[in-house]
Amino acid sequence: MLELLARLELGPIFRALMRNKIGALLIALQIALTLTIMVNAIFMMQERSQQMARASGLDETNTFYLSNTVFAQDYNLKTALQQDLQRIRQTPGVVDAIQLNAIPLSGGGWSMSLQTKAGDDIEGTGSAVYMVDEHGINALGLELIAGENFQSSDIGWREIGSTKWPAKTIITKALAEAMFEGDWKSALGKTVYIDNHQPMQITGIINTLQAPWNGWNGVERSMLVPQQLDGKGSRFFIRTEPGRRDELMPVIEKMLAESDRGRIIRNVTSMEQTRDESYQEHQATNTILLTVIIVLTLITGFGIVGLAMFSINRRTRQIGTRRALGASQWQVMRYFMLENLLISFAGVILGAAGAVGLNIWLVSTFSMSPLSPVLLVIGVVALLIVGQLAVSYPALVASKISPATATRGRA
């Protein structure tokens, strides 16, 4: 082992480095900072990508929604709503449609707290509330994994300002797990309490349905209640046959707008667009972070090339002498590769400490989770490779220096 190390000429490389401490230190510091930034930036990107990858539970590619705002003074809201829904459902290409009080991922919605016992001082579990009729599960494209859907007889009207809740609810698996100690199956048939005292029976469990707020830590907790809002502003949520969404969006908007002049149809939006808007900041931040990582690595890489070229220019005669004394081209090249490896090593060790330090600061200042060690190792290996790649061109140039240079004077 010692012999191998001796053959690698680490000793002479190290001693030569010590004569140009500042140059080596500058590269090492650059590598350290690059690693610090790179690892944390990748980590931030990962966190965002994971959030964006979560399923909403909806049939996102084939759904859209629109707002219906009534301004006419004498208007039978209930009748009009039923007529509208019937018209939409009968349109060829439409799978189903409902009136919905809030749109998943949109940022605006309704939430309530549910308790397993009635009472004023009991800790509750927060949940998003979606008011649907018996078409809800089909229109949203949800997967019912236990229990049964609402019947049309379950559906009641919710007047403006009412605080009464219906007797049944269908909840998500995540909400069931949060309320019943991880055992979602046991939730079926149980009674939970809303608004501190009003009992509701869990008659069904759906696999996934996200809340309207993507930054909420309870985003997977939602409940369906069999109620229809009776108000001047409502939203229709529509699911089409695969591939027919874009064709049907203007058709349905026109049909509704023309059928009745006492209201405005607006904000006709697809679920895909809602998702894009919902995660727009995440997406933008990730693009910026990626750009920073790439540019930073390039700058560090070119910096290494520049400094190595310079040091080789200065040592042209020494290299020539070594070649004249019998060193092979490969040995010269290896010398510079190893020199860079030594410097990079010092850099990545410093950088690993810096990355953990920056992460600790980010965790304490902003709401972020701690870094995974695997990422750190990947970063270290990646930067060592970048260093070797960057130095390989100058090293190649060095190895091509002719032994005859030794005998010539300084250029």
Add this chain to the structure above:
Amino acid sequence: MFSYYVKLAYLSCKRTWGMTLLMVCAIGLGIGASMTTITVNYLMSANPIPHKSEQLFFVQMDSWQPNNPYNDDGDAPEQLTYRDATYLWQAQKAKRQSIQSGMSAVIEPADKEVLPFMVQGRANSADFFPMFDVPFLYGSGWDHQADLKKERVIVINAELNERLFGGKDSTGQTVRMAGEDYKVTGVMDRWNPKPRFYDISTGAFNDVEEVFVPFSLITEQKFSRSGNTNCWKPTESGFQAFLDSECIWVQLWVELPTEQDKDAYFSFMNAYAKEQHQYGRFARTDNNKLRDVMQWLENQQVVSDDASMMMAMSLMFLLVCLLNTVGLLLAKFLGKASEIGVRQALGASRNDLFIQHLIESGCIGLAGGLLGLILALLGLEAIKVMYGDWIRDLAQLDLTLVAMAIGLAIVSALLAGLYPTWRACQVQPSVQLKSQ
């Protein structure tokens, strides 16, 4: 002498153009990235109403449930119940007070050919306009009597005036909204404070509303409320029950010109909380807050985490770029050792050499700074495209920022050039001359 040094710097840069290009690019990228993030942070944390931000206070009263505080850190809620807000407003204990909430309604234009449309608005009391120095194109706001008498009056913004009245002076005309006629008392001139400090609960960087109507009309239930509503105590059904409930959804701003006014108002708030405590409300009577504009923006963390994180990252990025430049400059200046030796032998003092090389670093810094400025402009454009509409007013360079970018570039380059220059001046002429 100066122009001679600049010429020398030019010749030297030309000789090692690859290295020079690399240094200019490194500084440019570092400055560009930093200036982009600094701009967004600077504008996010700007004072939207600098001349009186210390006289405007946001009123917070802790009417939340006894068992759990509203905020995890124990701070009072961001909004008030209707009953508390109207009590404080009616008391008129401050110089001015604006009680407010968001609203929306449908406007039916007089021209039947034009389709009805929806507007976002604000329900506020008369003091809103003089308190926040709202500029008017025509007319003015309404008076306190209009609030009390629930008059149907309205202030519209310039764009809506353009749309409804072709941009003419529309004061005294009527607007049909939510099925009733509202008399226009004033047309607001362009006004878009960033952050929109007077209501940050619905987006600190949103645009100012299109219409403003008296808050007292909320009880008529003609138009719909908008904004956040949070409740903790079960209530009876019906609108009156909602108004009497513990739900919080109303905001109150007060104008208190002096420190004494502030103290007096704060005692008044606390006395009210104590009185209510006797009726079983206000479990935490000492948790009321009176924050001025900048304290309130700070408390609500208007500068987003992403923006501050990006700024920290970009400053570290600039540091890497500078280290890079130090290394390259060092290499470059030491490469000129023989030239420096010759110049010294011919009589140049260390001082002359020092200035000469600092000018060379300064020129590289200036070039990098200009490149950085261009990159910052591109970066801000990219941010506008990627983050969407709300950020457009936060991604604009003003003169201060441009000066800052150039200053930052030159200072960075000089700092980066300092050590290499010093090293270059240490060259011993005899050694250099001998080795020739």
